[in-house]
Amino acid sequence: MENLSTSLADLESGWVWLAGAGPGDPGLLTMQAWHGLRQADVVVYDALVGEGVLALARTGCVLESAGKRGGKPSPKQADISHRLIQLAREGKRVLRLKGGDPFVFGRGGEEALALVRAGVPFRIVPGVSSGIGGLAYAGIPVTHREVNSAVTFITGHDMTGDVPGGLDWAALARGAPVIVIYMALAHLPQIAARLLSHGRAPAEPVAIVSKASLPEQKVIESTLAACASDALAQAAEPPCLVVVGEVVRLRAGLDWLGALSGRVLEPDPLGGRQGREVG
Amino acid sequence: MENLSTSLADLESGWVWLAGAGPGDPGLLTMQAWHGLRQADVVVYDALVGEGVLALARTGCVLESAGKRGGKPSPKQADISHRLIQLAREGKRVLRLKGGDPFVFGRGGEEALALVRAGVPFRIVPGVSSGIGGLAYAGIPVTHREVNSAVTFITGHDMTGDVPGGLDWAALARGAPVIVIYMALAHLPQIAARLLSHGRAPAEPVAIVSKASLPEQKVIESTLAACASDALAQAAEPPCLVVVGEVVRLRAGLDWLGALSGRVLEPDPLGGRQGREVG
Numbered sequence: 001m002e003n004l005s006t007s008l009a010d011l012e013s014g015w016v017w018l019a020g021a022g023p024g025d026p027g028l029l030t031m032q033a034w035h036g037l038r039q040a041d042v043v044v045y046d047a048l049v050g051e052g053v054l055a056l057a058r059t060g061c062v063l064e065s066a067g068k069r070g071g072k073p074s075p076k077q078a079d080i081s082h083r084l085i086q087l088a089r090e091g092k093r094v095l096r097l098k099g100g101d102p103f104v105f106g107r108g109g110e111e112a113l114a115l116v117r118a119g120v121p122f123r124i125v126p127g128v129s130s131g132i133g134g135l136a137y138a139g140i141p142v143t144h145r146e147v148n149s150a151v152t153f154i155t156g157h158d159m160t161g162d163v164p165g166g167l168d169w170a171a172l173a174r175g176a177p178v179i180v181i182y183m184a185l186a187h188l189p190q191i192a193a194r195l196l197s198h199g200r201a202p203a204e205p206v207a208i209v210s211k212a213s214l215p216e217q218k219v220i221e222s223t224l225a226a227c228a229s230d231a232l233a234q235a236a237e238p239p240c241l242v243v244v245g246e247v248v249r250l251r252a253g254l255d256w257l258g259a260l261s262g263r264v265l266e267p268d269p270l271g272g273r274q275g276r277e278v279g
Numbered sequence: 280m281e282n283l284s285t286s287l288a289d290l291e292s293g294w295v296w297l298a299g300a301g302p303g304d305p306g307l308l309t310m311q312a313w314h315g316l317r318q319a320d321v322v323v324y325d326a327l328v329g330e331g332v333l334a335l336a337r338t339g340c341v342l343e344s345a346g347k348r349g350g351k352p353s354p355k356q357a358d359i360s361h362r363l364i365q366l367a368r369e370g371k372r373v374l375r376l377k378g379g380d381p382f383v384f385g386r387g388g389e390e391a392l393a394l395v396r397a398g399v400p401f402r403i404v405p406g407v408s409s410g411i412g413g414l415a416y417a418g419i420p421v422t423h424r425e426v427n428s429a430v431t432f433i434t435g436h437d438m439t440g441d442v443p444g445g446l447d448w449a450a451l452a453r454g455a456p457v458i459v460i461y462m463a464l465a466h467l468p469q470i471a472a473r474l475l476s477h478g479r480a481p482a483e484p485v486a487i488v489s490k491a492s493l494p495e496q497k498v499i500e501s502t503l504a505a506c507a508s509d510a511l512a513q514a515a516e517p518p519c520l521v522v523v524g525e526v527v528r529l530r531a532g533l534d535w536l537g538a539l540s541g542r543v544l545e546p547d548p549l550g551g552r553q554g555r556e557v558g
């Protein structure tokens with residue numbers, strides 16, 4: 001670690017770090033989060049944090065699941081915050097580890113404010129967000145200069161577990177040429193229908209990426225019209241990211257992970273067509 | 280490194296890794312990118328990659344700047360791709376290091392496709408995107424459950440160096456309650472004017488974050504109406520991220536970096552108000 005370790009912050013007794021674990025591949029963990037794993041007395045982790053990441057915790061570290069998954073409302077959020085406060089007050093070095101990034105649909109802000117109210121000191125350790133890094137493992141860039149200069153990230157369910165309310169779907173559909181939906185599987189039929197009803201093309205490319213960046217990663221390429229039935233027919237397993245837009249076509253050229261297994265990449269995956277720029 | 284090093288991929292001779300360096304703080308480098316820095320013969324880096332990150336390269340590694348900065352068009356993109364191909368064909372282990380994430384306004388896809396055309400094998404190493412991790416160092420979450428279930432990322436200039444054309448600014452303004460603009464400084468007056476003319480409130484909170492996550496980080500809190508003049512008056516230095524939306528108010532409670540220097544955090548920064556959910 002040499003000169004890096006001197007620049008890394010140390011996780012101290014009575015502190016909580018709210019850290020992102022990235023999409024799943026342990027190699028996408030940040031140095032700072034890794035340093036936290038090597039120092040923590042307790043790691044309180046979400047279901048989306050992979051075993052490969054947890055295996056990096058120091059010997060003797062207690063691993064506590066705070067797991068919740070899928071579209072269900074989460075009566076336990078207050079319990080999780082309470083537990084973090086309790087552990088910190090016991091003088092533990094607490095690493096709160098979330099999939100992806102704690103500030104991207106991760107409720108990091110809520111937990112941090114609970115710590116502020118309790119007077120517990122904390123640090124935010126950003127992570128690689130799954131909607132960016134996970135899609136990169138599927139060979140899909142969320143932006144590409146010929147295709148889009150804007151991208152929108154949406155969560156597939158809101159605080160009640162439903163499709164997010166209060167959003168202007170007409171504006172979202174017209175706004176960014178690329179839309180990435182987190183935790184998209186449960187409400188994919190409704191979400192695709194809304195985008196279609198507000199003018200996105202039925203033939204628009206869609207990719208459904210299950211267990212992104214993990215060895216079990218599976219990618220379904222589809223269209224906006226067919227994605228919900230394709231997800232069902234091919235038994236897509238959560239967690240899933242869904243990306244809507246012409247960038248999906250780039251996968252034919254950029255699937256570097258597939259190339260490691262022999263896939264021949266296409267040098268011109270957009271086929272000379274100009275990418276779709278909404279406007 | 281123990282059990283992690285066995286799971287990290289090795290950078291091999293004749294390969295190019297297109298890697299993200301994160302917002303600037305070396306602690307936000309991923310393990311995989313760090314591993315690449317320890318193995319590379321040549322690092323071809325952008326201007327936005329910090330010295331603290333480059334200092335982690337192995338002794339004897341050649342550091343080559345491919346720098347370009349600000350809103351200028353980039354006639355050199357083809358030259359950069361050509362150089363990567365040349366180095367790979369010389370049998371070098373090449374780490375192409377970009378600020379943030381290579382697939383978020385980073386032209387990683389373009390460079391990768393050039394490698395595909397040349398038959399050069401490559402790997403994508405995602406990084407912490409500055410618009411997420413950099414803002415976290417300013418205490419600003421890009422999503423917060425009471426405020427937004429969608430966020431849009433926009434680049435402040437397109438391939439010509441102008442404000443991105445072809446975007447439906449009316450839809451973008453109405454679509455996501457939070458908008459993050461990368462490389463926003465040069466065209467901030469025009470961008471703010473477009474959002475205002477399409478209905479965003481003049482008093483809407485805006486933060487301008489200069490040199491995010493670096494020791495020189497500076498945050499200007501403003502409003503949509505005043506941000507362009509405030510950036511000028513306070514001599515904001517590029518690179519700057521700009522974030523528009525109610526999440527900016529959370530900084531009063533979540534500025535953990537400020538708290539390290541004695542700032543007292545507010546436990547209820549949204550003041551009991553419901554966050555703005557556009558719709």
